[in-house]
Amino acid sequence: MRNRTFAALAFLVAIAVIAASRFVSNDYFFSAAYTVLQFIILATAWNILGGYTGYVNFGSAAFFAVGAYTTVFLYKAAQPPLPVMIAAGTVVAGLLGLMVGYLTLRMRGVFFAIATLALAVVLYTFVLNWDYVGGARGAYILQPRLVPFGLPRYVHLLYAAMVLMAVLALVVARAIETSFIGRGLAAIRDDEVAAECAGVPTLRLKLFSATVSGALMGMAGTTFPYYLSYVEPSAAFNLSYAVNSIAMPLIGGMTSWLGPLIGAVLLGSVQQVVQVTVSSAWNLLIVGVLLVAFVTLAPNGIMGWIDAWRHRRRRGP
């Protein structure tokens, strides 16, 4: 399927999903769906740098929080409309991604992973000490009383925005994957030196993939302050975002855009169910256990199973 056809179809699906949810009256549905959609964006974004390019980013929470705190900053400064905040958070997180991309110049493999983790803590400390955006006390964000488009509640608008953003992330990921950029990134992942020797513009590709990945993660965070009405640093920089955005692609499969989607929907829904029926500590435990189980037992994730099954069927019994 060509990318344009895919994009058109995907946005049609998004509009259908948004329209269909008008018939849902249960408010819990929207908050659960919001969380799952947020994870779809994070997992897809992580996969662009982690899965396609092979650079493990432990700092997803930092990008997410940069998006969230850009919104907080703009809210305190000027209160622009929501689309402006989303765009601003995306751009700022993209710039951070570009910076992280330059880190790959000197650091490969493990060192890069640790550096991203270090970056998250440094940024966390800065936000913790930055009084304008609330510092350690956190900041309150009031949802506007008037909801546009005749939607009954503000969370419905956030949900619709999240559906559109998730579809955008998937379209971008698929476009990268199927283009020459995706092949270049795969070459970097498999053997960076060989790729460089073969004439792949490795630095430009890495910068591009780090920027896009960071920007999308930041985008996922931009609506977060409105969703909770209250942000504090330890919520926005929560390590569970980093773990989830790594676990979901690994569980789903990292070589295609479908993997993170499957992983995020599966793991996100399981977490919602467990959170409601058992407790939130247990749902984090489940993420950890599933992550460890999948990397040890099924290193290629669910997509790996599907590929193996297809392969067997093609060959015949």
Place this chain on the structure above:
Amino acid sequence: MEFPTALVLNAIVAGLLLGGFYAAVSVGISISFGMLDVVNIAHPAFIILGSYVAYSFNDRMGVDPIVVSIVLSPLFFAFGLLLYRIYYQCFEKRGQESLRGLAFFFGILFITEVVLVLVFGVDYRLVGTAYSSTTLHLGAVDFPLRLAVPFVVAVTMVVCVQLYLSRTFFGRAVLAVAQDQLALRLMGVNPIRVKEFAFALSIATAGVAGALLIVIQPVQPAIGREYIGLVFAVCVLGGMGSIWGTLLGALILGLAESFTSTFFGPSWAPAVSFGILLAALAFKPSGLLGR
């Protein structure tokens, strides 16, 4: 303004005492990451586990946490053996250690933390020892025993590890594995057994370091994360796989943190270790005493 001599002296002493403790925290990473190339990102979680083990015994029986940790270190050693077995079978043997091995340890880190939360809750726990509240004074300089005792134990442990590695036959085998695994295999030694042993040793040091941590400050399951950057910063700053470098790097970091919290406030302290780590990674990846 008058130069604050007492303040600076106290900051130096506190920094050095803290640095000794940091050496105990990072010596395990220096072995596993620096020598064996096993990126045990879960090391800080095992340190917190050590804290809670020491806490449980101290709480129930009133035993000194450091004594508990030394007596129980074979248990941590055995756990390390098991963990490396799994890691080797699942990742190193298949050549997938870079991405999936990292994710594996990240998952282990998370599981350890959540299990501790489920068992002990998120409250801060602390221990009472005979020396917790005593402070020695030397002129204007304070030596709180709460910091000084862990410092002595930590430096002793680090020196013992270094002597063990450089003086004994098995210790030298570990250093050999760090240099050239293939050559070791050609000499008729099984490098996997050596690595298994060395990794177990690194986990055993985490158990002891955990007891030191809970003597120094109250412990809560999530504080392990703050030490992830610290241990890698010390390891990279000192030079990969150099134990003396680890000690030096730890002392530098202790001083830097102590000065930051004295002059800028304690909430800035975590940024220091990570900032130093970023700088070390970007500008001098081979470290101060690197190979």
